[in-house]
Amino acid sequence: MNAAKLDKLCLWHPFTQMQEWMEPRFEPVVIVEGKGAELIDANGKRYLDGNSSIWTNLHGHRHPVLNAAIKRQLDKLAHSSFLGLTNEVAPALGARLLDVTRLKGRKYRVFFSDDGSTAIEAGLKMIIQARRQRGETQRKNFITLEGGYHGDTVGAMSLGRSGLFHKHFGALMFPTCKVMAPFCYRCPFNRARPCRGADARESRRCKWECLDELRRAMKQRGAGAAAFVAEPLVQGAAGMLMHPHGYLKEAAEICKQHGVWLMLDEVMTGFGRTGAMFAFQRERAIPDVLALAKGLSGGYLPLAATIASAEIFEAFLGNFSEFKTFFHGHSYTGNQLGCAAALANLDIFEAEGTIKTTARKSFLLRRLSKIFWEHPNVGDVRQEGMILAVELVEDFSSKRPFPPAQRLGQQVCDAARVRGLLTRPLGNVLLLMPPYCTTEKQLEKMVAALWDGLNDVLPRPKASALNGARKKQPGAGMAGN
Numbered sequence: 001m002n003a004a005k006l007d008k009l010c011l012w013h014p015f016t017q018m019q020e021w022m023e024p025r026f027e028p029v030v031i032v033e034g035k036g037a038e039l040i041d042a043n044g045k046r047y048l049d050g051n052s053s054i055w056t057n058l059h060g061h062r063h064p065v066l067n068a069a070i071k072r073q074l075d076k077l078a079h080s081s082f083l084g085l086t087n088e089v090a091p092a093l094g095a096r097l098l099d100v101t102r103l104k105g106r107k108y109r110v111f112f113s114d115d116g117s118t119a120i121e122a123g124l125k126m127i128i129q130a131r132r133q134r135g136e137t138q139r140k141n142f143i144t145l146e147g148g149y150h151g152d153t154v155g156a157m158s159l160g161r162s163g164l165f166h167k168h169f170g171a172l173m174f175p176t177c178k179v180m181a182p183f184c185y186r187c188p189f190n191r192a193r194p195c196r197g198a199d200a201r202e203s204r205r206c207k208w209e210c211l212d213e214l215r216r217a218m219k220q221r222g223a224g225a226a227a228f229v230a231e232p233l234v235q236g237a238a239g240m241l242m243h244p245h246g247y248l249k250e251a252a253e254i255c256k257q258h259g260v261w262l263m264l265d266e267v268m269t270g271f272g273r274t275g276a277m278f279a280f281q282r283e284r285a286i287p288d289v290l291a292l293a294k295g296l297s298g299g300y301l302p303l304a305a306t307i308a309s310a311e312i313f314e315a316f317l318g319n320f321s322e323f324k325t326f327f328h329g330h331s332y333t334g335n336q337l338g339c340a341a342a343l344a345n346l347d348i349f350e351a352e353g354t355i356k357t358t359a360r361k362s363f364l365l366r367r368l369s370k371i372f373w374e375h376p377n378v379g380d381v382r383q384e385g386m387i388l389a390v391e392l393v394e395d396f397s398s399k400r401p402f403p404p405a406q407r408l409g410q411q412v413c414d415a416a417r418v419r420g421l422l423t424r425p426l427g428n429v430l431l432l433m434p435p436y437c438t439t440e441k442q443l444e445k446m447v448a449a450l451w452d453g454l455n456d457v458l459p460r461p462k463a464s465a466l467n468g469a470r471k472k473q474p475g476a477g478m479a480g481n
């Protein structure tokens with residue numbers, strides 16, 4: 001039996017309505033090979049990996065440096081326990097991570113786990129236990145951003161909370177104090193009219209009410225708050241909500257004034273995605289806890305890190321009999337193959353000058369993506385580094401969204417797939433998050449496939465009110481593969 005048949009018979013996929021998956025006429029794409037920004041299926045069809053395999057891949061598939069590093073490690077040892085033992089690779093990676101995050105001088109500590117959710121889970125437990133062991137027992141709550149996403153385990157769900165995903169689990173989850181997300185496009189305080197051609201952050205007219213709300217929450221709840229948890233600069237799963245520059249720096253300042261720790265979730269934004277190695281570096285905000293995963297291993301292996309401040313780490317020190325130990329860990333903590341991949345990932349950043357080359361590519365992506373403004377159902381086009389989000393709306397001037405059940409985003413991505421592009425929407429937000437190795441030509445193809453897919457599903461009216469201006473379509477007709 002081939003893989004597709006076996007899969008449909010035996011497996012259960014994440015975030016997937018399996019009834020649709022099991023329908024006889026549905027044929028899952030079976031990915032068998034990859035090279036650079038391309039993935040190849042069992043029929044030999046080539047696709048561009050338009051969302052970096054769900055936001056994990058950085059330098060492309062089958063990168064020679066990453067492949068060699070893993071093979072070298074594999075010939076020595078795949079895995080040994082990190083409980084009561086150490087290994088050759090994890091300490092080297094810890095030191096490198098403190099280096100690239102520039103947290104080394106501050107004596108931060110690196111705790112390894114397996115994926116984004118576990119990195120968050122470890123972080124929130126460290127924070128709560130540290131507060132108690134410091135005698136700050138009243139500081140037991142979290143302040144979080146509306147629409148935040150931190151993973152699917154119960155603690156991470158509590159910090160994130162989505163009405164749709166979590167409606168059955170309310171009884172298991174702990175409450176948090178939510179503050180508004182600084183998302184200009186749909187901000188009720190933004191008095192600017194929607195304006196085609198510009199990211200809503202640029203035309204924003206407001207008094208930073210989002211920061212006022214955070215200040216208010218801190219005044220009311222700050223003494224009981226253990227930490228403020230946020231995805232810096234871009235809230236991923238909520239729909240690539242991009243924050244106005246300056247928000248994080250000020251938010252960090254507000255946290256400091258109230259003695260509230262700042263936990264940043266850079267699971268998605270980390271490792272160059274937004275143009276800097278880490279998003280917090282662009283805002284000169286210093287997190288007390290930093291969660292990393294997804295791109296940490298270059299998108300090769302499940303590996304995560306929770307980096308904690310000296311202040312938090314020191315709250316766990318004492319005689320064993322005081323039982324201040326962090327009693328938390330996972331079987332594969334410090335896994336050698338994952339750590340070897342992560343070290344190779346950082347080597348590539350240095351050897352290939354990745355941050356510089358992606359700056360050029362994100363500039364090209366910005367230029368190419370202007371075409372989306374010509375579609376009447378595009379409400380917002382926003383970009384941060386190598387993340388491009390195109391939000392579809394039923395009505396431009398009122399920003400009225402399409403009904404979610406219509407699944408327009410999904411339809412557009414299905415149409416783009418036929419044209420050789422793989423990407424997943426976030427509701428009605430279309431998404432391009434190319435691997436950094438994507439060539440300029442491939443970038444043009446990605447944009448063209450998404451644009452053509454959009455027009456397949458939502459053809460523009462012939463005598464468009466937006467006439468003119470669309471003589472030059474980038475890479476028109478190049479989408480086929």
Ligand SMILES: *Cc1c(COP(=O)(O)O)cnc(C)c1O
Pocket residue numbers: 115116117118120149150151152231236237265266267268269293294
């Ligand atoms: C993906 C993601 C997570 C969860 O990571 P997993 O590896 O899927 O558990 C957490 N936070 C952010 C911001 C993410 O994008």
